[in-house]
Amino acid sequence: MSQSLRRCRNCAKPCSGLLVSYQLSLALSGRPSHMDRSSPDFIKPMLAESGEAFDSDKHLFEIKWDGIRAMAYVEQGVYRLMSRRGVDVTERYPEFEPLRSLPSGCVLDGEIVVLDADGKPSFRSVLSRAQARTKLRFRHLSQATAADFIAFDLLYLDYNELIRKPLRDRRESMLERIAPKLGEHMAVSDGVIGPGRSFFDESLARDLEGIVAKRLNSRYFPGKRSDAWIKVRKSSSALCAILGFVDKGDDFESLIIATEDDGELHCVGRVGTGFDAALREPLNDLLRDGRCDAPLVPCDEKGTWVMPGLYCVVRYLECTRDGIFREPVFEKLITD
Template identity: 40%
Template sequence: MSTNLPKIKPMLAIQADPFNSDDYLYEIKWDGYRALAYLDEQTTILSRNLLDLTERFPELLHLHNKVSGKPVILDGEIVVLDEGKPSFSKLQSRGKISDILKVKRMSKQIPATFIAFDVLYKDGESIMNQPLELRKKDLERIVEHGSDIIVSQYVYGSGIQFSEAVRRIGLEGVMAKRLDSPYISGKRSNAWRKIRNIRSAEFVIAGWDRGEGQRKLGSLVLVAYDQGQWVYMGKVGTGFTRDEEINLLTILNQVKTDTAVFNPVKGEFRAPVWVKPVLVCEVNYTELSPDGRLRHPSYKGLREDKKPEECTIKQVEK
């Protein structure tokens, strides 16, 4: 990584419903790992929490050859495309592999793509204070499209229609971004708004309830962080395959503890096993009940790129 390029935490968005505005552009919300690419004489890719992802995705090691105006920092998303649509499950199967030989093999069998949607540094200088619209034009000029890198496309003004079109083809959602907005590192701003077709949020696993019959894992116990304490959000017992069930139990057994990190409601659990609040998972759901429980939750996968303390009540879509 170039010593002249600072480590930057990505700008974040607030939740929103579809809307039209000539002050905003609208682009696909890509379902992958948020990442910043530092491109100079080599490629370095850092997660939103500044973890180095470079070695996990060797097929992206030459992104620096696809851009001009180096040194450059690009904001984007690492995705695995399956028939043109991002597959988070396939991406996750890549993300959890650490063996070098397996990583190289999987990089050819299930290749990842970097979807670039912003440029923060160009020619070694920050352009984060420039309006988004100008940064987007710079991004188009400096990136050469290929199988390893694509520039995210967008439309102006027609957010409701674009959201509906994205929903019809089965994508996760839309990002609305104000045209004149600067890039605010590490901050959540209403200049960027995420419009989800499927409600989804990250939660911390606080334990699991034992299953019945052949299922050893009945459900995961979920909590969210609120003002220094963990709040119970409900259980999720669907969405994981048999292989995922086995993998989860292996990981969960390594972080078992004697007591729950929240105050369990009497009668809520049959045979719970508590764990330390260190594992983050993403869950799809329809809505929250009046008492703050997830309705119709479905497990989506572990998120190694998220910290437990980021899983706050405020981030859960009401």
């Protein structure tokens, strides 16, 4: 092997034999060649558990960006953007073209957001970007309502896996190797260590969604929900009338609910989470015993309607412009 290397160094023309010999030696030694290395096709993003605000010098507290989760994969000057569910969304965001200049073999976890005139993430705007379907529309929206990619974790660098390393080390690598190379419409998420409660209060004062607390010594858990990450979000609660339910045979799938606004009852959508096993059976009986032909108030939802008299308390993130509760969670049942 060494003789082959010496001959090639002294040769005036490129020697393909050198490349073959080099790759063969790597294969025999068990070391991967650069050409054999590649980024993972897809990594399921790590998920956070819900909790309350707290202080800790063992946690990093970051803003919870109100957008769409995405992973950026960069390899040999080519980049891919993958959604949380593994859908390739690269073409939808041409403004992220500078990602191709990042180090080859890196994988970033982050959030795609669209900022409003006040610099706050607008979920409605980012949703309109995600729902675009044509290349012409992608290009138009990238100029009319440009998105930003906020990176908050680094899972691979130079084709080396960082998933098992602690968050503290992953962030250090991201700040040193990735942050200086990010272009327009891209940034690394900032945060604080220690005062989580005041950081959360400040996020509410700025009308942001909330914060995420991340344990500094924790590894990354692909596709798993872990208490190493805790999301703390603003929320509101409302007393709701149960208009009906979506039936799935011997159980209900969700409740169709309405709440009062300016003295009138309006349908605010459906709630399908927050029910414990002990409640489902008696609630099913109440729903089925109270069935009727029409809802108490006009409603665009499709379902089985019930007579007035059933109420519940629902926690939700916000009420959309269309008057629908976003991310509703059932809290308790109230009956007349």
